[in-house]
Amino acid sequence: xxxxASSATALRPPRMDETLxxxxxxxxxxxxxxxxxxxxxxGVPLSPLGQEQVQSVARWLSTHDLGTVHIYSSxxxxxxxxxxxxxxxxxxxxxxTPSLREMNLGAWQGLTRDQVNARWPGExxxxxxxxxxxxxxxxxSGAEIRERALGFYTELLSKHRGDTVILVSHGGTxxxxxxxxxxxxxxxxxxxxxxRLPNTGVTALRYxxxxxxxxxxxxxxVAHLDGKEARKGxxx
Numbered sequence: 001x002x003x004x005a006s007s008a009t010a011l012r013p014p015r016m017d018e019t020l021x022x023x024x025x026x027x028x029x030x031x032x033x034x035x036x037x038x039x040x041x042x043g044v045p046l047s048p049l050g051q052e053q054v055q056s057v058a059r060w061l062s063t064h065d066l067g068t069v070h071i072y073s074s075x076x077x078x079x080x081x082x083x084x085x086x087x088x089x090x091x092x093x094x095x096x097t098p099s100l101r102e103m104n105l106g107a108w109q110g111l112t113r114d115q116v117n118a119r120w121p122g123e124x125x126x127x128x129x130x131x132x133x134x135x136x137x138x139x140x141s142g143a144e145i146r147e148r149a150l151g152f153y154t155e156l157l158s159k160h161r162g163d164t165v166i167l168v169s170h171g172g173t174x175x176x177x178x179x180x181x182x183x184x185x186x187x188x189x190x191x192x193x194x195x196r197l198p199n200t201g202v203t204a205l206r207y208x209x210x211x212x213x214x215x216x217x218x219x220x221x222v223a224h225l226d227g228k229e230a231r232k233g234x235x236x
Contacts, residue, residue, distance in 0.1 A: 010217050011204060013067030013164070019157050019207040020066065020164040020217075023174050025197040026074075026082040027053040032199065035112050037236055038078075038170075039105030039139065046081050053200040053225060054082045058089035060224030061202075066090075066164040072156065073168035074100040082200070083168040094168075099152035102170035102236055103145050106138025131176075131190045142176050142186050149173055150180040157207055171197060172236040178203065181214055198222055 014020040027050030031038045038044055046054065073083035075096040083094045108116050116124055127134040131142040149169075156165055169177075178195035179186045189195055197203060197220050204217035 011064040011066065013065055014162055014206065016162040017209045018162070019160050019209070021153075021157075021205045021207060021214075022061070022066075022164065022166045023178065023197070023203040023205070024057060024082065024086070024166060024168045025171055025174055025199055025201050026076075026078045026168060027051065027057075028199040029078040031110075037105050037108045037111055037113075037116070039103060039109040039236055040076065040101050041109045042077060044076075044078055046078055050078070050199060051081075054085040056224045056226065057082075057200040057202065058086040061086060061166070062089045068163045069166060070160055070163055071095070071166045071168065072097055072100065072152075074098075074102065074170060074173070076101055076170070079168050079170065083166075086166060086168065097152065099148050100167060100169040100173060103142070103172040103176075104136075104138070104140040105236060106136040106140075108136050108139070129191065130187055132186045142190070145173055145176045146180045146186065149177045153177060153181070157209075161209055170236065174203075181205065196220070200225070 011020070027046045029038065029044050029050055030047045031044045033047050069090055069092050071083055071087050071092055071094045073079050073094050073096050075098055079100070080096065087094045113124060127136070133141055133143060135141045174197055175190065175195040176186060179189040184194070200222065202221045202224070203219050206215040206217055208215065
């Protein structure tokens with residue numbers, strides 16, 4: 001199956017021994033447009049393009065029969081705005097959790113890549129090559145993100161057999177979570193860019209409870225944007 005497929009068949013309702021998991025990155029934020037590291041900075045809203053993107057993904061999801069839907073979202077503003085648009089379109093509510101927050105980037109939050117390079121020469125490259133262990137001053141490592149996000153995710157699977165679960169989160173956190181789901185080496189997956197999502201990118205996984213395995217349904221799909229610009233932005 002083409003991982004970019006967006007057919008109703010691909011997103012059919014889960015059977016009773018399945019959980020359909022839909023991972024959605026938030027829409028473009030104002031700091032994405034400025035290429036600033038956001039991390040856990042609160043109060044960064046969606047940009048005008050981001051607002052269009054979230055309406056598009058919400059409408060697109062509403063065209064699929066997803067069965068019983070539960071939405072869980074990071075409690076950061078840019079994720080909340082995204083989740084609320086989806087929830088309104090689907091007629092459900094959102095549960096917010098700090099478990100889905102972006103990686104805490106400590107002293108780098110609010111800075112551009114050029115500013116980080118000037119103050120901490122070589123640290124951007126070091127982080128890129130060892131996201132598993134690298135910790136920004138005052139921030140979190142990839143391993144710490146995996147622990148909180150994967151623990152939350154595992155609990156959701158046990159609670160939602162036969163349901164669809166939509167997780168609205170952030171580029172870095174979703175990349176780490178996806179690597180953990182597949183038991184991939186995090187550093188290798190990060191460097192190879194195997195799991196990154198553009199703004200409002202959608203990855204869907206079907207979890208089979210009988211075998212404890214995940215089936216990839218969609219990967220980083222932006223079919224819903226229909227020509228609207230899908231900027232990569234900074235991952236975090």
